[in-house]
Amino acid sequence: MNLRQPMxxxxxxxxxxxxxxxxxxxxSVSGDLANSGLAPTVVTLGPGSNLVAGTTGRTxxxxxxxxxxxxxxxxxxxxxxxxxxxxxxxxxxxxxxxAVQAGPQVxxxxxxxxxxxxxxxxxxxxxxxxxDILGLMGIGPGATGFAGALPAGTYSxxxxxxxxxxxxxxxxxxxxxxxxxxxxxxxxxxVAALALRAASSCPERGSPGLPRGRVRRGRxxxxxxxxxxx
Ligand SMILES: [Ca+2]
Numbered sequence: 001m002n003l004r005q006p007m008x009x010x011x012x013x014x015x016x017x018x019x020x021x022x023x024x025x026x027x028s029v030s031g032d033l034a035n036s037g038l039a040p041t042v043v044t045l046g047p048g049s050n051l052v053a054g055t056t057g058r059t060x061x062x063x064x065x066x067x068x069x070x071x072x073x074x075x076x077x078x079x080x081x082x083x084x085x086x087x088x089x090x091x092x093x094x095x096x097x098x099a100v101q102a103g104p105q106v107x108x109x110x111x112x113x114x115x116x117x118x119x120x121x122x123x124x125x126x127x128x129x130x131x132d133i134l135g136l137m138g139i140g141p142g143a144t145g146f147a148g149a150l151p152a153g154t155y156s157x158x159x160x161x162x163x164x165x166x167x168x169x170x171x172x173x174x175x176x177x178x179x180x181x182x183x184x185x186x187x188x189x190x191v192a193a194l195a196l197r198a199a200s201s202c203p204e205r206g207s208p209g210l211p212r213g214r215v216r217r218g219r220x221x222x223x224x225x226x227x228x229x230x
Contacts, residue, residue: 021048040105056169
């Protein structure tokens with residue numbers, strides 16, 4: 001097989017092999033995430049998939065709220081937040097809550113009942129397992145709102161389930177590089193060049209089944225017709 005063929009296939013299909021998710025924070029290993037929005041735990045994200053796992057819920061009347069801050073460097077963006085299996089729910093509502101505020105803190109009161117000041121928020125449920133909830137966060141009523149990926153910057157997240165008991169959560173945060181227009185143009189030019197090369201390397205005359213003798217005779221007839229017309 002031509003060594004270029006796999007690369008060409010990948011370019012044309014956009015096929016990318018998904019890298020295994022890495023663990024950015026696991027409460028069972030690294031301890032409870034911060035309980036105060038004013039001092040969130042800093043969680044470091046890398047390119048690709050990052051798992052943030054922990055527990056929330058209400059024990060002895062106290063809600064274990066979890067707050068963490070992530071920083072996205074220039075050229076990078078948060079593309080999705082997928083709820084993964086291992087996430088569980090409490091009470092009749094069966095809803096967990098996740099919110100995000102721009103900056104290094106969540107200053108919005110957890111008991112104020114207002115989303116003002118949040119960038120977005122979402123109630124996630126069993127139905128969201130293996131689904132991306134970032135888009136839903138962006139349309140949380142009362143919050144500033146956003147659409148698409150979260151661009152470079154600092155963001156603080158707030159996770160809670162106020163039901164009695166313990167609810168687990170596993171979120172997969174996908175970080176990707178921001179597509180650059182010049183790079184996209186180069187990529188398109190490359191695809192076009194490969195397509196032209198593929199076309200020009202097709203069997204001459206484009207008639208694999210036509211004997212060469214007939215092709216030659218056909219050309220001679222055409223040339224003869226051309227001569228007659230001049
Ligand atoms: Ca916790």
